[in-house]
Amino acid sequence: MSESLLRMTDVRVERGLRGDRRQILHGVDLTIDAGEKVGLIGESGSGKTTLARTILGLITPTAGSIEIGGQRVDDLPAAQRRAHRRTGTVQYVFQDPLLSLDPDIPVGESIAEGLIVRGGLDRDVVRSKVAAVLSSVGLDADIAVRIPAELSGGQRQRIAIARALVLDPALLLLDEPVSALDSVNRIQILKLLTELGHSRQLAQLFISHDLGAVAALVDRIVVLYRGNIVEDGPTHQVISDPQHPYTALLVGSAPTLSGGAVTRERRRELRLRLP
Numbered sequence: 256m257s258e259s260l261l262r263m264t265d266v267r268v269e270r271g272l273r274g275d276r277r278q279i280l281h282g283v284d285l286t287i288d289a290g291e292k293v294g295l296i297g298e299s300g301s302g303k304t305t306l307a308r309t310i311l312g313l314i315t316p317t318a319g320s321i322e323i324g325g326q327r328v329d330d331l332p333a334a335q336r337r338a339h340r341r342t343g344t345v346q347y348v349f350q351d352p353l354l355s356l357d358p359d360i361p362v363g364e365s366i367a368e369g370l371i372v373r374g375g376l377d378r379d380v381v382r383s384k385v386a387a388v389l390s391s392v393g394l395d396a397d398i399a400v401r402i403p404a405e406l407s408g409g410q411r412q413r414i415a416i417a418r419a420l421v422l423d424p425a426l427l428l429l430d431e432p433v434s435a436l437d438s439v440n441r442i443q444i445l446k447l448l449t450e451l452g453h454s455r456q457l458a459q460l461f462i463s464h465d466l467g468a469v470a471a472l473v474d475r476i477v478v479l480y481r482g483n484i485v486e487d488g489p490t491h492q493v494i495s496d497p498q499h500p501y502t503a504l505l506v507g508s509a510p511t512l513s514g515g516a517v518t519r520e521r522r523r524e525l526r527l528r529l530p
């Protein structure tokens with residue numbers, strides 16, 4: 256069996272202040288293989304962002320283990336954990352590209368930042384890597400001198416993707432990456448992500464509340480409900496034969512998937528079966 260790129264085993268996460276701690280993730284098991292495209296679906300508050308931040312090493316689980324590329328990362332001392340993050344194996348792309356771009360500095364410098372923090376490269380090498388990654392996201396190298404406010408929403412999201420890609424990640428965590436864009440840019444960015452996935456053997460975790468928007472993009476669907484993974488299977492199987500009532504409700508509520516086949520009464524019945 257090939258080794259998984261990401262392996263989370265029985266991961267539990269608590270958040271909140273002392274005296275008001277609450278368990279947010281209740282024993283999550285999740286594996287992602289190299290090059291695999293997975294959709295992480297869940298309603299607001301289900302724990303998607305907490306899960307993503309835990310994968311990135313920004314939140315320490317209270318129990319369980321996380322391996323990335325076969326290496327246990329959750330129990331590393333803080334300095335080693337930061338060093339591991341700087342390698343850039345896992346990168347996060349926000350829904351709003353402005354969150355990852357400094358409004359006051361040229362976007363080329365924002366892209367270069369991770370390379371500079373990681374260190375060991377001459378200025379010229381950094382500059383040529385920035386130019387190469389801009390080209391791979393379909394932008395001209397001379398855009399590097401502009402600041403975010405001078406770019407369109409679609410260009411800014413390409414810059415945010417370039418900023419993640421320049422570190423040569425093995426896994427991209429994409430948090431609603433196109434929901435802030437108009438439909439033309441949406442299609443173009445999704446096409447770009449598909450091409451990058453193929454050309455770089457890049458695994459992608461699409462994080463969304465919208466099963467219908469993600470189903471066409473991914474090989475596998477994972478459903479998070481109140482901090483538990485209640486469904487994990489090939490996309491076609493999850494859609495045609497959902498095992499958990501919450502997944503059935505999601506499928507039934509997505510017109511593009513159910514074609515209106517699930518009646519309002521059936522949806523009500525599924526809702527009543529939810530824990």
Ligand SMILES: Nc1ncnc2c1ncn2[C@@H]1O[C@H](COP(=O)(O)OP(=O)(O)OP(=O)(O)O)[C@@H](O)[C@H]1O
Pocket residue numbers: 270271272277279297298299300301302303304305306464
């Ligand atoms: N630092 C924290 N302290 C206390 N509770 C927290 C903290 N961070 C998250 N939570 C709680 O954990 C639960 C899951 O939050 P999380 O942001 O992971 O959900 P989400 O699925 O990403 O939601 P959304 O789609 O709205 O971003 C929520 O109930 C939230 O209030």
